[in-house]
Amino acid sequence: MGAANETAQNIELAVDMRNISKVYPNGIAANQNVNFSVRKGEIHALIGENGAGKSTLVKMLFGMEQATEGEIFINGKEVQLTSPAQAIEHGIGMVHQHLMLVPSLTVAENMVLGMPPKKGIAIDYQAAVRMTTEIAERYHFNIDAEKRVMDIPVGMKQKIEILKALLRGAEILILDEPTAVLTSNETVELFQQLRHLRDNGFTIIFISHRLNEIKELTDRMTIMRGGRFMGVHDTAGISEQEISRLMVGRDVLLELEKDQANPQELVLSVENVSYTNEWNKLMLDNVSFDVRAGEIVGIAGVEGNGQKELVDILFGLRNAHTGEVKVNNESILGKSQRVIREMGVSLIPEDRMLYGIAATGSITDNILADRYGNKEYNAGPFFKTKKIQKDTEQLIKEYRIVARNQSQQVDMLSGGNIQKVVVAREFSSCPNLIIADQPTRGIDVGATEFIRKRLLDLSREGAAVLLVSADLSEVMEMSDRLLIFYGGEIVASFDQTSTLTDEVMGEYMLGLRRQDKKELEEDAYV
Numbered sequence: 001m002g003a004a005n006e007t008a009q010n011i012e013l014a015v016d017m018r019n020i021s022k023v024y025p026n027g028i029a030a031n032q033n034v035n036f037s038v039r040k041g042e043i044h045a046l047i048g049e050n051g052a053g054k055s056t057l058v059k060m061l062f063g064m065e066q067a068t069e070g071e072i073f074i075n076g077k078e079v080q081l082t083s084p085a086q087a088i089e090h091g092i093g094m095v096h097q098h099l100m101l102v103p104s105l106t107v108a109e110n111m112v113l114g115m116p117p118k119k120g121i122a123i124d125y126q127a128a129v130r131m132t133t134e135i136a137e138r139y140h141f142n143i144d145a146e147k148r149v150m151d152i153p154v155g156m157k158q159k160i161e162i163l164k165a166l167l168r169g170a171e172i173l174i175l176d177e178p179t180a181v182l183t184s185n186e187t188v189e190l191f192q193q194l195r196h197l198r199d200n201g202f203t204i205i206f207i208s209h210r211l212n213e214i215k216e217l218t219d220r221m222t223i224m225r226g227g228r229f230m231g232v233h234d235t236a237g238i239s240e241q242e243i244s245r246l247m248v249g250r251d252v253l254l255e256l257e258k259d260q261a262n263p264q265e266l267v268l269s270v271e272n273v274s275y276t277n278e279w280n281k282l283m284l285d286n287v288s289f290d291v292r293a294g295e296i297v298g299i300a301g302v303e304g305n306g307q308k309e310l311v312d313i314l315f316g317l318r319n320a321h322t323g324e325v326k327v328n329n330e331s332i333l334g335k336s337q338r339v340i341r342e343m344g345v346s347l348i349p350e351d352r353m354l355y356g357i358a359a360t361g362s363i364t365d366n367i368l369a370d371r372y373g374n375k376e377y378n379a380g381p382f383f384k385t386k387k388i389q390k391d392t393e394q395l396i397k398e399y400r401i402v403a404r405n406q407s408q409q410v411d412m413l414s415g416g417n418i419q420k421v422v423v424a425r426e427f428s429s430c431p432n433l434i435i436a437d438q439p440t441r442g443i444d445v446g447a448t449e450f451i452r453k454r455l456l457d458l459s460r461e462g463a464a465v466l467l468v469s470a471d472l473s474e475v476m477e478m479s480d481r482l483l484i485f486y487g488g489e490i491v492a493s494f495d496q497t498s499t500l501t502d503e504v505m506g507e508y509m510l511g512l513r514r515q516d517k518k519e520l521e522e523d524a525y526v
Helices: 003-011 054-061 084-089 107-111 125-138 154-167 184-199 211-217 240-248 307-314 337-342 352-356 363-367 385-398 415-427 445-460 472-478 502-509 517-522
Strands: 013-023 029-039 043-048 069-074 077-079 092-095 172-176 203-207 220-225 228-234 266-276 282-292 296-300 322-327 345-348 433-437 464-468 481-486 489-494
Touching (some): 013 054, 029 203, 029 220, 092 154, 125 154, 154 184, 184 203, 220 240, 228 240, 240 445, 282 307, 282 464, 282 489, 296 445, 296 472, 307 433, 345 415, 363 415, 385 415, 415 445, 445 472, 472 502
Parallel strands (some): 043 220, 345 433
Antiparallel strands (some): 069 077, 266 322, 481 489
16 A cells, blocks of 8 residues: 555544554563554454454553554554553543443443542432433433343343443444344344444444354454454455454364254253342242253353353252252252262353363363362372373363463463363363353354364263353254243243244243243153
């Protein structure tokens, strides 16, 4: 591009990051000479595998980290962004993948956190309500300012995070995996609102691993791989397969080839389980279902409708108030997680950072954490170091974990590689029941392809699999039987998912439809 054209284009750039490099003190280069520019008034996708450097790049744009080398220009002016507060001053807002709201506070109270309107020395709550209502109406976001956050659906929470950024003056919005927990209906509504913002001059940076959504929503995309810039493309001119190839460096199987299940003996039995949370809200209401060896039973539902509580009960993290849960005809209620593991149950937790790993531990410590006490690794007071090293290396190779070595601290890996460490531990424990809770959330197409294929193989080899996922395409594609949760109940059950549509699923998930008792009972094992 010529200098004249470069100058002309710079006038319309909201974000211009030039020759950005980021090298951490341990020598890891997260970004290497990256150029990333976003035009004013466009929705621009930033995509790449986990570990490609996307998160580091936007953290530098939001002032959470600083570049080792390079320059950042906002609306044509060079800026030094050393904190999120400075980024906000320059009109940059970020909505993180894990929503940062206080459940016990109202929408209005969450909106004004850190900047509450005052009446004397007290917080002016009614002013907060007015501020919230006014900005919601201005940008066509339909929200109730006085509802507690714990009582609203996750799609509404996503809107609040966006409105929080707008209230603080953001004109450039960074959205990190904003649709990860939304239904198809909620995603459609969010996209309408994002287009409205774009048409009103806002600039949106959209980070997602869902290529169909990127194709539908964005104007242009920047692709990264291995910390490097791989090019900018007009979204309309590139296929999902081409995007995958540029991200991963090889062809990726975007659709899973699944054979017919052949369910065998009963492994998991859940009977009339109910649970009320600490706020006296009924989260599970008389839930019953079974899972058999050799099949994948999927659970779909908007987040907050009892799925998390169910998974916690199945793995001994909570106690059911009524009902029974059996694995291989033996009750697991009241048993410790260690005992439940010894019964052949493995768990891929929803939050890998909180429940899946010891963040400061090594890959070795994490990948073998559940079996260090076994005689094959433990000879009295001494560990069998050579055996531990050999098996760790084998798992790293088998599960394609990208790391410097097995001693690397696990939280220094990318999100996808952290998930592979969790999956390697859980899948290699010879489980007869696998509870997979959001197994591919926030990871790239290559890691997703690998984990889904491994989960399917294990089920066909005889494991019973309970798959909980907010990704409708995943749960519909992978499940042999599908249960839909709403309000802590199973409201629909399907033993054939090939004819289901996102729209029909969304109606059940939002409580607009439900099967009657006879329809539910007609589905085998439920």
